[in-house]
Amino acid sequence: MTSRRVLAVAAFVTVGALTGTTTAAPASARPVEDRCLRGGSIPAPAVAAASQRGCSLVGRIVTDGHVSVVVPRTGITVAGEGVGRRGDVRSLRVTNTGTAVVAVSGGGGSGGLEGGGWYLAPPGTTTSTTAPTTSPMTSTTTTTTTSPTVGTPARAGDLPACRDRAFELENHRWTRSLRYRVNLAKMPARFHAKTVVRQVRSANRNMRKGRNTCGKPILDTPAAHYRGRTSKKLNVTRGPGCGRLNTTNVVGFGNLPTTLLGWTCYWYRGGRMVAADIMIDNGRSLSTKVPDNCSNTWDFEGTVTHEWGHAYGLAHTGTRHGNLTMHHLLKPCSTYARTLGLGDWRGMKRLYGVR
Numbered sequence: 506m507t508s509r510r511v512l513a514v515a516a517f518v519t520v521g522a523l524t525g526t527t528t529a530a531p532a533s534a535r536p537v538e539d540r541c542l543r544g545g546s547i548p549a550p551a552v553a554a555a556s557q558r559g560c561s562l563v564g565r566i567v568t569d570g571h572v573s574v575v576v577p578r579t580g581i582t583v584a585g586e587g588v589g590r591r592g593d594v595r596s597l598r599v600t601n602t603g604t605a606v607v608a609v610s611g612g613g614g615s616g617g618l619e620g621g622g623w624y625l626a627p628p629g630t631t632t633s634t635t636a637p638t639t640s641p642m643t644s645t646t647t648t649t650t651t652s653p654t655v656g657t658p659a660r661a662g663d664l665p666a667c668r669d670r671a672f673e674l675e676n677h678r679w680t681r682s683l684r685y686r687v688n689l690a691k692m693p694a695r696f697h698a699k700t701v702v703r704q705v706r707s708a709n710r711n712m713r714k715g716r717n718t719c720g721k722p723i724l725d726t727p728a729a730h731y732r733g734r735t736s737k738k739l740n741v742t743r744g745p746g747c748g749r750l751n752t753t754n755v756v757g758f759g760n761l762p763t764t765l766l767g768w769t770c771y772w773y774r775g776g777r778m779v780a781a782d783i784m785i786d787n788g789r790s791l792s793t794k795v796p797d798n799c800s801n802t803w804d805f806e807g808t809v810t811h812e813w814g815h816a817y818g819l820a821h822t823g824t825r826h827g828n829l830t831m832h833h834l835l836k837p838c839s840t841y842a843r844t845l846g847l848g849d850w851r852g853m854k855r856l857y858g859v860r
């Protein structure tokens with residue numbers, strides 16, 4: 506039996522005003538520690554109320570279940586999206602517009618957070634949608650192969666990768682080159698450093714150039730530069746979550762919750778990406794080489810390719826697009842996610858164009 510990994514998320518939660526003109530009612534009589542929920546993290550649904558009370562939320566931690574992000578300074582959006590192995594995986598995004606702090610959270614399979622509507626919701630309202638249930642975990646796909654980019658195991662009912670045009674975009678893209686480093690401090694002992702670095706770099710190229718088997722041309726995404734290994738920590742917190750913005754982009758390992766394969770945090774301003782960090786789980790689920798007699802193993806490079814997709818501006822496709830790299834569930838025992846499906850490629854083309 507194999508299970509699937511849930512990649513990230515989406516549903517909608519909270520909108521709050523962070524204006525100075527507070528009309529705080531009875532709450533204003535309470536000590537600021539109470540009104541602003543000082544001394545603790547702020548649940549996403551409480552962001553609206555806290556910001557309406559005139560609380561400065563910059564630097565505060567917003568949580569949605571176990572997922573958390575630190576509220577960025579004015580003009581910045583921070584988002585974290587996961588890659589799971591089974592069950593639901595939450596994602597969380599917080600935007601500080603200067604006049605409002607907006608928290609958007611979601612669950613696996615509900616597609617992108619794209620569309621822009623979420624940040625236009627009136628201040629003080631709370632909208633939440635129930636994440637659609639994910640498709641049954643009954644995959645019996647066990648492709649045993651060792652060659653790179655093996656054929657995509659078909660998912661019943663879903664279009665083949667080169668016929669599925671679906672994509673969802675985030676609201677940002679890189680407008681300059683992306684410099685990144687790799688931190689191997691918490692790499693599993695079974696991995697080889699050179700292989701990991703090679704596959705992280707390959708994964709970046711897969712996504713950036715739009716590697717595909719659909720006959721589509723190379724994409725014109727801004728260059729990426731691998732700057733070597735680093736001991737600098739990921740700006741990703743266990744839980745998982747996203748810390749304060751820094752502009753060093755790091756790909757590394759960490760002990761993520763058992764349902765997660767990976768987690769990407771990214772920060773953008775006015776649609777321009779400014780930073781991204783990717784944490785890959787250092788548990789037993791991933792392999793840099795899909796083994797013979799594979800049953801419950803996921804491809805490292807394919808997983809990282811998916812994560813780079815988030816870093817470059819793609820969201821999840823939503824359900825029923827299970828053969829695309831940006832589907833929220835990754836199929837085990839195959840390297841198919843190293844190549845983009847038609848929808849993945851179209852999404853990247855929309856953002857960056859072709860050469």
Ligand SMILES: [Zn+2]
Pocket residue numbers: 512513514586587588811815821833
């Ligand atoms: Zn994902």
